[in-house]
Amino acid sequence: MAPRVLVxxxxxxxxxxxxxxxxxxxxxxxxxxKDKDQLLAVIDQYDGLAIRSATKVTEKVIEAAxxxxxxxxxxxxxxxxxxxxxxxxxxIVMNTPFGNSITTAEHAIAMxxxxxxDLPAAxxxxxxxxWEKNRFLGVEITxxxxxxxxxxxxxxxxxxxxxxxxxxxxxxxxxxxxxxxxQLGIEKVELPELFRRADFITLHTPLTDKTxxxxxxxxxxxxxxxxxxxxxxxxxxxxxxxxxAALKSGKVAGAGIDVFETEPAKESPxxxxxNVVCTPHLGASTEEAQENVALQVAEQMSDYLVNGAVSNxxxxxxxxxxxxxxxTPFVKLAEIxxxxxxxxxEDPIKEIEILFDGATAAMNTRALTSAAIAGLLKPLVQxxxxxxxxxxxxxxxxxxxxxxxxxxxxxxxxxxxxxxxxKMTRSVAGTCFxxxxxxxxxxxxxxxxxxxxxxxxxxxxxxxxxxxxxIGMTCGRNKVNIANFHLxxxxxxxxxxxxxxxxxxxxxxxxxxxxxxxxxxxxxxxSFEV
Numbered sequence: 001m002a003p004r005v006l007v008x009x010x011x012x013x014x015x016x017x018x019x020x021x022x023x024x025x026x027x028x029x030x031x032x033x034k035d036k037d038q039l040l041a042v043i044d045q046y047d048g049l050a051i052r053s054a055t056k057v058t059e060k061v062i063e064a065a066x067x068x069x070x071x072x073x074x075x076x077x078x079x080x081x082x083x084x085x086x087x088x089x090x091x092i093v094m095n096t097p098f099g100n101s102i103t104t105a106e107h108a109i110a111m112x113x114x115x116x117x118d119l120p121a122a123x124x125x126x127x128x129x130x131w132e133k134n135r136f137l138g139v140e141i142t143x144x145x146x147x148x149x150x151x152x153x154x155x156x157x158x159x160x161x162x163x164x165x166x167x168x169x170x171x172x173x174x175x176x177x178x179x180x181x182x183q184l185g186i187e188k189v190e191l192p193e194l195f196r197r198a199d200f201i202t203l204h205t206p207l208t209d210k211t212x213x214x215x216x217x218x219x220x221x222x223x224x225x226x227x228x229x230x231x232x233x234x235x236x237x238x239x240x241x242x243x244x245a246a247l248k249s250g251k252v253a254g255a256g257i258d259v260f261e262t263e264p265a266k267e268s269p270x271x272x273x274x275n276v277v278c279t280p281h282l283g284a285s286t287e288e289a290q291e292n293v294a295l296q297v298a299e300q301m302s303d304y305l306v307n308g309a310v311s312n313x314x315x316x317x318x319x320x321x322x323x324x325x326x327x328t329p330f331v332k333l334a335e336i337x338x339x340x341x342x343x344x345x346e347d348p349i350k351e352i353e354i355l356f357d358g359a360t361a362a363m364n365t366r367a368l369t370s371a372a373i374a375g376l377l378k379p380l381v382q383x384x385x386x387x388x389x390x391x392x393x394x395x396x397x398x399x400x401x402x403x404x405x406x407x408x409x410x411x412x413x414x415x416x417x418x419x420x421x422x423k424m425t426r427s428v429a430g431t432c433f434x435x436x437x438x439x440x441x442x443x444x445x446x447x448x449x450x451x452x453x454x455x456x457x458x459x460x461x462x463x464x465x466x467x468x469x470x471i472g473m474t475c476g477r478n479k480v481n482i483a484n485f486h487l488x489x490x491x492x493x494x495x496x497x498x499x500x501x502x503x504x505x506x507x508x509x510x511x512x513x514x515x516x517x518x519x520x521x522x523x524x525x526x527s528f529e530v
Contacts, residue, residue: 003069003305005048008033008055011074012294015050022302024048040064048072048301051080059085070304072297075100075284077234078314079207087315088392090385094300094313097153099293100284105157107283108202108232109165111256114277115228116141116200118254121274139253142166147198149191149214150205150233151176151184158202159184170194173205195222200230207234217242226253232283235259244269247276258283310367316387317366327364330415331386333430333438334368336452336528337417338375340428340440343526344458347421351399352376355429359413361404369402372417414441438530440486446497448488453501454530459514460521463489463496470517471498478510 004025007016011030019026027046032038033055043049043065050072051057057071062085071081073095086093114120117138125132146162148155151173159169169186172194181188191214194201201223205211215229216239229252231238240261246252247270254275260268263281270276284293303309308328309321319327334354341349354372356365367386374389384392393400407413416429429442430452440450444460461467468487475482484501506514506525514523 003047004045005050005301005305006032006043006046007050008039009050009052009074010054011050011052011297012291014291015074015294015298018295018298019302022299022306024302024305036061043068048305050074050297050301053077053080055080057081057086062086062089062091065089065091070094070301072096072301074293074297076104077207079234083315084391087388090388092304092310092313092316092387094297094304094311096293096296096300097312099296100286100289101153101157103286103289104232104283105154105161105204107258107279108154108158108204108230108256109161111230111232111258111277111279112141112146112200112202112228115230115254115256115275118275120277141200143168144199145170145197147172147194147201148186149173149194149201149203151181151186151188152204154233155202155204156180156184158204159186167200170197191219192222195219196224198227199224200228202230203233203237205233205237207236212236213239215239215243217245220246220251223251225251228252228254228256230256232256232258235261235263235265240268240270244273247273315391317364317370319364319367323364327367329432329436329438330360330363330368331371332530333432334371334415334417335375336438336530337415337428337430338372339378339528340375340443340458340526341417341419341426342376342379344522344524345419345421345426347423348396349376349398349419349421351401351420352393353401353403353418353420355403355405355416355418357405357409357414357416358407358411360415361406361413363413365402365404368415369400372415373398373400376417376419411441416442440499443488443497443499444495446488446490446495448486448497448499450486450499451484451501452528452530453483454528455502455505456526456528457498457500457502457506457514458522458524458526459498459500460523461496461498461517462519462521463491463493464519467496467517467519468498471500471514471520474513474517475500475506475510478507478513480504480506480510 002025007028016026016028047067048070052074059082068091070092076097078095081093083093118136122136144167146167146169148171151171162169163185170189171186172191176188214237256277258279259281300311307321309324310319354369370386370389373393374384374386377384411431414429414431418427430440438452481503482500483503486499489496
């Protein structure tokens with residue numbers, strides 16, 4: 001059955017055609033997102049939801065969306081999507097971070113020119129027949145210091161444009177490397193230094209708990225007298241009351257504001273000031289950008305729903321269409337390793353360490369880690385998947401770490417999962433051979449090789465003569481057919497493991513008989529999705 005997508009906001013008709021061309025059924029209802037009750041009534045019919053900013057994907061909508069697998073936001077900001085709620089339900093949230101980058105960067109540069117030369121006020125004055133040439137004394141931007149807060153995709157484009165305009169650019173961004181700053185021809189600084197040195201400040205950072213109100217009275221007090229501030233990123237980054245006071249006092253000479261704390265912004269004290277240029281969230285509003293983000297979100301959602309490829313997801317590692325065929329068997333392997341540990345470990349798990357050895361270390365390990373956690377938690381939470389697993393682990397206080405290393409054994413690449421509880425440490429390792437089927441290669445540091453089946457029996461025992469026969473006869477008496485029998489031990493007469501691939505699940509009576517065999521420590525029926 002073809003996946004079905006709802007487009008609930010205004011989106012390009014070309015994007016709708018992309019869904020159809022990719023084999024996705026699509027309902028184009030561009031006004032539905034404004035009607036929350038109607039959205040709630042129909043959302044359970046869809047695998048995907050394509051939106052812009054009008055549709056509010058609340059926790060209530062997510063709870064009603066029983067089939068929903070992906071939400072695609074045509075644009076960067078996802079303030080209108082409850083991402084934690086989506087993650088708990090295993091719903092991928094995608095955005096399109098690059099489709100409107102140039103447009104938003106150009107708007108910031110345009111706002112900077114407008115503020116520097118008082119263009120809107122001069123326009124109104126001239127059209128009113130006043131010809132107030134001496135009133136509008138602006139400033140040049142050549143040679144001025146531009147401070148960029150947030151130097152990611154959009155910020156770096158602004159930096160390139162600003163250096164072309166012969167400005168000196170300084171940037172604050174915790175994730176900006178020294179090498180990248182050098183490549184852009186800018187100087188990386190800490191935020192207080194940026195505030196102290198900049199003649200113009202432009203914001204290009206997401207709105208988070210850490211960045212909310214990043215421009216407030218305390219920040220403004222650190223700035224030069226006569227600084228000019230541009231915000232084309234997110235309302236809430238600037239404390240509007242504090243900015244108003246600074247503009248009134250002259251501490252801030254001018255501001256260009258495209259985004260507001262509350263939108264649509266029908267009224268604001270800032271509107272009363274001549275030294276403020278305001279626009280109605282136009283950063284991404286060009287014909288090219290609107291078309292680009294619409295096409296991009298349609299392509300991304302279709303790739304996921306049809307091929308399983310994940311790109312620009314905010315709550316799941318990306319998996320490209322090219323790497324998906326290579327990664328898929330190892331995703332299944334990681335999930336099975338997690339499922340093994342989840343089924344045999346009875347005490348609460350405190351820590352998880354995932355070792356990627358050899359070829360697996362070069363793969364998309366974030367996706368593999370998510371799969372392993374999902375497998376581990378599935379015995380506790382049946383609805384968990386790769387999207388929700390990391391969040392669920394975090395909520396349970398489980399510490400997750402990854403280790404990568406070069407090839408260290410006979411296998412080209414393998415994954416080893418180690419978990420710790422208050423009482424014990426347990427590990428299991430596996431790999432995929434050329435047939436792409438997952439196999440166990442080590443359990444509790446005991447080497448073995450076992451193909452994974454739907455029904456398996458895991459037994460720990462002492463290495464004593466006759467144990468294999470006792471297990472086999474006990475299974476036979478209980479009408480349990482063994483498809484494969486795999487063994488391993490740490491030393492002669494020491495600890496041993498038997499893992500049996502069965503044709504059907506073992507009943508409780510058979511399990512009790514096996515556990516009563518002298519020398520058997522643990523006997524667990526395991527179930528895997530293969």
